[in-house]
Amino acid sequence: MPADSTNGTRPIDRNGTIAQARALQAQGRLDEAAQAWRALRDANPGFAEARIHLSTNAFDQGDRDACLSELREVTRLLPDDPRAWSTLAARLRHFGLTDEALSACDAAIACDPKSVKLRAEKAHLQQSLGEFDAAERALIKLLRRSPADTDLYRMLMTAHRVTRNDPVLRQMLALWKDKRLNDTGRMNLGFALATAMEQLDEPRRVFAYLDAANAAQARLAPDDSEARAQQAAATLAAQEGADLTPRGPRMQPRPVFIVGMPRSGTTLVERIIARHSGATAGGEMGHALRRARLRFGPPEAMTPLADIPDDALVDWAADWARLATRDTGAASGVVTDKAMMTEQILGLIRRGMPGARIIVVHRDPRDIALSIYRNQFRLGQHRYANALTDIADAIKAFRAAIAHWRARMPEALHEIRYEDLVADPEAQTRALVAAAGLEWEDACLDPAAGSGSVRTLSVAQVRQPIHAGRRQAWRKYESEMQPFIDAWGDQPWD
Structure with missing residues (x-):
């Protein structure tokens, strides 16, 4: 059996220690796992694994x-x-060290110059930094080499503007007719073609491609709406009846949770706040919900909030702070977190994270639904997104959760409508900055000037000035949106 030794100490069973370390890591016993990995590293410093x-x-x-x-x-x-x-490169990008990440991408490409994947990864990073022209040039070159790679079309159409005689469009249309195209290819290419048809102002063709793309994605990652509803209900029930008075010391960094449905304007709100000198954008971190699941149990067996000791809440809040600092580098000031599903644990946040602020973003459900349906999320991320009826149910569930917390702790929520923000940016921005617990700074009026990478589907939109041009976009597709409108029923739109 392979063994390592160092400085005359007892040899280490490499295979046995690897198995032990992996098991400890999987169980969440991170300190013990680290000890095992360090023993392997120290016994053989050249052991890269x-x-x-x-x-x-x-x-x-x-x-x-x-x-x-x-x-x-x-x-x-x-x-x-x-x-x-x-x-x-991936870790450097996660930490916002984008210059170093680009250099690491170049080093990877130098090791394997023919790799399409490595060059595509760099182009994706360039897109997140707003370097759209450089990314487009790289992706078009890659498509010349790999014209059947549907993932490249998906990436290119993030910012590419097509014309009717565009060779890229011709390639996509020809590939779409290929009966050998699998569900992944149909999904990637369908969303890309829908974007192209929208740019060419052909709304009926937009939905033909969207319906095919979403059907393919649903086959790859089926939704379980009943399980989703049960988990949300169980999480809310675990917080019912608890005293929501904040407990423990004020947090540093101080969280500002931006809560909303996907495509509701949360990224714009985050960019506005992050323009403040005392704030840092965390993006969709999600540490609050994930660490709550780890510490207090899954939804169906979550420890009731009323039974969670104060010191356990302090530890949970410290988890968020430590991981937020890891991700952003900010150890003080405000850090925003716009993770999805945070609305399920707002009571836990109110009680366990003293000083945290909660900003809720609303938008016309029809515009949210259209934007969700026509955008390709990471596979499995928002499984309800592939059917307009399921999107209606998800938005209703979000609104019900916010109504629940509004009744329980109205003073803790600052609610804003996307339509009001784009119609009257200065007044709404001033209110947002105050709601985040920050003093006014004029820079917050210019969120498009913010630097750093954007990791959401809003990568192109947020680099534009605030404008009202995307309001009521659903009206162009009213007939295609009818399944959503029917599923919405008689609930109010605002």
């Missing part, structure tokens, strides 16, 4: 310095391995 796992362990524990240190050492040990550089 141990360093990769130590990096993952450090990431999970919120230690960005240790995470990056181990990955950088991996690239020193394996300088010609593109996977080592690609992994480092």
Whole structure:
């Protein structure tokens, strides 16, 4: 059996220790897992696998310095391995270290110049930074080499503007007719073609491609609406009857939760707040809900909030703070978190995170539904998004959760409508900044000037000035939207 030793100490059973460390990591026993991985690394400093796992362990524990240190050492040990550089690039991007991430992408490409995947990863990063022209040039070159790669069309249409004689459009239309196209290809290409048809102002063709793309995605990642509703109801029920008075010390960094449905304007709200010198954008971090699940149990067995000791709440809040600092580098000031489904635990946040602010973003449900249906999310992320009737149910559930918390703790919520924000930016922006607990700064009126990467589907829109041009976009597709309108029933639209 393979063994390692160092400085005359007792040899280490490499395979046995690897198995033990992986098991400990899977069980969430991170300190013990780290100890096992360190033993392997110290016994053989050239064992890159141990360093990769130590990096993952450090990431999970919120230690960005240790995470990056181990990955950088991996690239020193394996300088010609593109996977080592690609992994480092992904972590650097996650931490917002975009210049270094671009350099790591270049190093990966240098190891494997013919790799389409590595060049596409760099183009994706460039898009997130607003470098759309450079990304487009790279993607079009890649399509010349790989004209059947539907993922490249998906990426390109994030910002590309087609014309009727566009060779890219011709390629997509020809590929769409290929009967060998699988569900993944049909999904990627369908969303890309729908975007193209929207640009060419052909609304009926938009929905023909959207229906096909969403059907393919639904086959790849089926929705379980009953389970989703049960989990949400159980999470709300676990917080029922609890005293929601904040407990514990005021947090640093201080969270501002931006709560809304996908495509409701949460990214714009976050960009506005993040323009403040005392605020940092965290994006869709989701640490509050994930750590609540780990510490207090899954929805069907969640410890009632009334029974959770104050010190456990303090530990949960500390989890969020540590991971938010890992992701953003901000140890103080405001950090925004616009993760989906946060509306399910607003009572827990109110009680367990003193000083946290909650901003709720509303938008016309018809515009939300259209935008959800015509955008391609990460596979499995929003499974309800593939059917207009299911989207109606999801928006109703969100509104019901907000109504629940509005009745329980109205003073804790600042609610804003997207339509009001784009119609009267200054007044609404001033109210947003105050709701975040910040003093006014003029920079907040210019969210498009913000730097840094954008990791959501709003990557192109948020780099434009605030305008009302996307209000009531659903009217162009009113007949196609009828299944949603019927499912909505007689509930009010505002």
